[in-house]
Amino acid sequence: MARNRARRELSQNFLVDTAAVRRIVESARLSPHDLVLEPGAGTGAMTLALARRCRKVIAYEIDPFHAAKLTTRTRHHSTVDVVREDFLHVRTPHEPFAVVGNIPYSVTSPIVDWCLRSPHLTSATLLTQREYARKRAGSYGRWTLLTIRTWPTFTWQIAGSVDRQSFRPVPSVDSAVLRLERRSTPLVAPEDMAAYDSLVRLGFRGMGGSLYASLQSTGAAVQVSKAFAEAGIDRDLAVGFVRPDQWLTLFNTLR
Structure with a gap:
């Protein structure tokens, strides 16, 4: 027992x-x-x-x-x-x-x-x-x-x-x-990881019901629109459906 x-x-x-x-x-x-x-x-x-x-x-x-x-x-x-x-x-x-x-x-x-x-x-x-x-x-x-x-x-x-x-x-x-x-070579430079992490955390907060709305809350509407176009992300897409490679494109475009 x-x-x-x-x-x-x-x-x-x-x-x-x-x-x-x-x-x-x-x-x-x-x-x-x-x-x-x-x-x-x-x-x-x-x-x-x-x-x-x-x-x-x-x-x-x-x-x-x-x-x-x-x-x-x-x-x-x-x-x-x-x-x-x-x-x-x-x-x-x-x-x-x-x-x-x-x-x-x-x-x-x-x-x-x-x-x-x-x-x-x-x-x-x-x-x-x-x-x-x-x-x-x-x-x-x-x-x-x-x-x-x-x-x-x-x-x-x-x-x-x-x-x-x-x-x-x-x-x-x-x-x-x-x-x-x-990874043998990180996809984001070590000195940029804090900024990448902040972006991801902001996106997953769910403000406004979509990733696009969450990121627009920073006030950088033009840059966010450009980044979404570069990454091929629909503006209404829920954050959980955004692929890892698209997140990297968002980060590289927005920074």
Whole structure:
């Protein structure tokens, strides 16, 4: 009973499909030189597969029962460190690293935010609820504030789906592999990112019912009209339907 209660509190659904593990690890596109952080490692379904692809895996598991099992399972693997700690409280490494993991659904957004704030993160390959991944990757033709804000620095894409039957216990929803990758060359210069972020935040405030109305509230009506024409955006278009590339055109025209 205690184990079941702990599992519910920690949103633990363990991946048992070896083919799914292989697809996720392949999607991470790791090199033998990579340092990998694995949040929510559980009992290690993915840990050893990752260890075969990279230089070092630091596996984080907050549940003491599963952390102990994982420590035993990996005791002969010098490339794996098991840490019993909440991943969200971990300091980011001072060297390039990747994050790969089957993360608890309940802390998906905090873990994604942690990754985006980490200056040395190269990529994050995360198994999330499929609905979350599709919204962030623009699969519905709509784009979220978070995706647009970070688009100049990160790509967002879905690297495949994982059926709910691949887990034990079986969750109520299907999952998807969400991959974030830091761009080698940002689409907006670092010194201009604050201005870009301000523009995006203003647009998503929804003033006047459309992006056009929101941006016109700055008083620069002529410039906004020119920018919309350059980007090919209809003036009545709701902000969520404006594509990332159109946002970049707006920014470059307005600045």
